[in-house]
Amino acid sequence: MSLSEFCMPSLGADMDEGKLVEWRVGPGDAVKRGDLVAVVETSKAGVEIEVWEDGVVAELVAAPGDTVPVGGVLALLETETPAHPPGVPLPSAAPRPSAPGAEAPPADPAPSEETIKASPRARRRAEELGIDLASVNPTGPQRSVSFEDVERAAAQHPPGVPTAPAAESRPASRPQTLRQTIAAAMARSKREIPHYYLSLEADLTRPLAWLAEENARRAVAERLLPACLLLKAVALAAAEAPDMNGHFREGAFERAAAVHLGVAVSLRGGGLVAPALQKAEERTLGELMLGLRDLVNRTRQGRLRGAELTSPTITVTNLGEAGVDRVYGVIHPPQVAIVGCGRIREVARVVEGQVVAAPAVELTLAADHRVSDGLGGAKFLQRVATLLQHPEAL
Amino acid sequence: MTPSELRQTFLDALVHVAPDAEPDALDPDAPLRDQMDLDSMDLLNLVIRLNEVLGVEVPERDYPRLDSVSHAVAYLEGALSARG
Numbered sequence: 001m002s003l004s005e006f007c008m009p010s011l012g013a014d015m016d017e018g019k020l021v022e023w024r025v026g027p028g029d030a031v032k033r034g035d036l037v038a039v040v041e042t043s044k045a046g047v048e049i050e051v052w053e054d055g056v057v058a059e060l061v062a063a064p065g066d067t068v069p070v071g072g073v074l075a076l077l078e079t080e081t082p083a084h085p086p087g088v089p090l091p092s093a094a095p096r097p098s099a100p101g102a103e104a105p106p107a108d109p110a111p112s113e114e115t116i117k118a119s120p121r122a123r124r125r126a127e128e129l130g131i132d133l134a135s136v137n138p139t140g141p142q143r144s145v146s147f148e149d150v151e152r153a154a155a156q157h158p159p160g161v162p163t164a165p166a167a168e169s170r171p172a173s174r175p176q177t178l179r180q181t182i183a184a185a186m187a188r189s190k191r192e193i194p195h196y197y198l199s200l201e202a203d204l205t206r207p208l209a210w211l212a213e214e215n216a217r218r219a220v221a222e223r224l225l226p227a228c229l230l231l232k233a234v235a236l237a238a239a240e241a242p243d244m245n246g247h248f249r250e251g252a253f254e255r256a257a258a259v260h261l262g263v264a265v266s267l268r269g270g271g272l273v274a275p276a277l278q279k280a281e282e283r284t285l286g287e288l289m290l291g292l293r294d295l296v297n298r299t300r301q302g303r304l305r306g307a308e309l310t311s312p313t314i315t316v317t318n319l320g321e322a323g324v325d326r327v328y329g330v331i332h333p334p335q336v337a338i339v340g341c342g343r344i345r346e347v348a349r350v351v352e353g354q355v356v357a358a359p360a361v362e363l364t365l366a367a368d369h370r371v372s373d374g375l376g377g378a379k380f381l382q383r384v385a386t387l388l389q390h391p392e393a394l
Numbered sequence: 395m396t397p398s399e400l401r402q403t404f405l406d407a408l409v410h411v412a413p414d415a416e417p418d419a420l421d422p423d424a425p426l427r428d429q430m431d432l433d434s435m436d437l438l439n440l441v442i443r444l445n446e447v448l449g450v451e452v453p454e455r456d457y458p459r460l461d462s463v464s465h466a467v468a469y470l471e472g473a474l475s476a477r478g
Binding site for chain 1: 412414431433434435438439441442445451452453454455
């Protein structure tokens with residue numbers, strides 16, 4: 001057996017830290033790889049995080065309410081095979097490259113609170129005891145201050161002479177940090193991605209007639225929304241298109257093997273998050289609908305899974321319910337395309353020389369000119385509309 | 395089930411699908427969509443919830459009859475009594 005660290009995962013390139021909201025496990029609990037063991041709040045959303053190893057929880061290092069940097073230790077696990085360096089002080093013989101004279105107290109000027117590495121438990125203890133973390137001799141991993149270091153420092157301090165209490169910066173509220181996250185991603189998108197825009201009015205006569213019949217047959221809990229047809233059509237078209245589904249990273253487009261379809265979900269308190277319906281192209285309409293309901297509910301409850309936030313390969317944004325005719329989308333980097341959906345409305349349509357009223361929806365595509373051209377985008381959007389005309393095959 | 399119990403059941407279902415809803419603040423005769431920002435997913439969740447707690451299956455063509463608290467309660471009353 002050996003001890004292994006369970007650390008704060010990175011749930012996106014824009015994430016620096018996360019706040020631990022809840023533990024689902026306690027010391028002594030056996031966990032399996034993939035178990036959802038904790039809930040973490042990022043600037044975007046509440047996310048359920050999973051463990052990556054089998055083992056037994058040895059110690060919960062972070063407590064609910066703690067803000068932990070990406071890579072910071074959340075818990076220690078006893079595992080069969082040593083996968084990570086254990087979160088206990090290294091033997092003194094072990095080299096600590098970044099810590100010359102590690103045994104000596106830090107030289108002046110003392111590093112600020114912000115730059116001192118410490119486990120959340122150590123930070124809390126230091127605060128309780130009124131110990132300045134900068135005055136503690138760090139012996140933890142990567143020269144971080146461990147809980148034991150704080151205790152040792154406290155024992156050395158004469159009681160009743162506390163050092164300056166650690167300044168606790170008030171964390172910004174969720175809507176505020178979410179707005180900042182959206183602003184950063186969208187500013188980067190508009191700065192880096194040469195968008196082009198296409199639009200197409202898709203006739204919904206057949207799809208909606210099929211849907212009404214289908215829903216009359218289905219049990220209440222299995223009914224489909226029109227959005228479901230659109231999501232599946234986009235997923236299938238994206239799987240076929242060479243240059244719509246994937247990520248643009250370091251100057252090159254990597255086409256994704258599966259379609260992890262991002263769905264823009266507005267939050268009740270404002271802002272939006274676009275988590276992924278994983279492998280949407282492989283799901284039946286019923287599965288997609290259940291997945292969509294589950295995803296929307298969990299997004300609004302702050303119970304997303306890490307992969308759902310990081311994996312989208314293309315996104316759909318549906319603003320039809322907000323009453324607009326069409327959406328000019330902003331691509332979420334590193335994705336290269338976003339499909340917009342306006343409201344379903346009756347339009348005057350010319351069929352065989354006659355004007356008839358027919359339901360229709362305006363679909364838009366914003367795509368990345370570094371990766372595709374208007375012609376490719378047009379084919380993709382046409383394909384979505386064509387697939388919609390055969391709902392029974394979706 | 396009395397009309398006031400049915401009304402409470404409906405409001406509970408609303409809160410179930412939109413936890414931030416304030417049922418006491420709702421005008422029973424005004425459109426729900428305007429007061430609550432309900433989208434079609436919320437409406438579907440509401441119908442599913444009503445099915446769970448009341449056993450009533452609201453067909454899609456009747457969704458417009460759930461557009462306000464008063465209309466919904468009247469509709470559900472009718473559906474329950476038709477079932478006997």
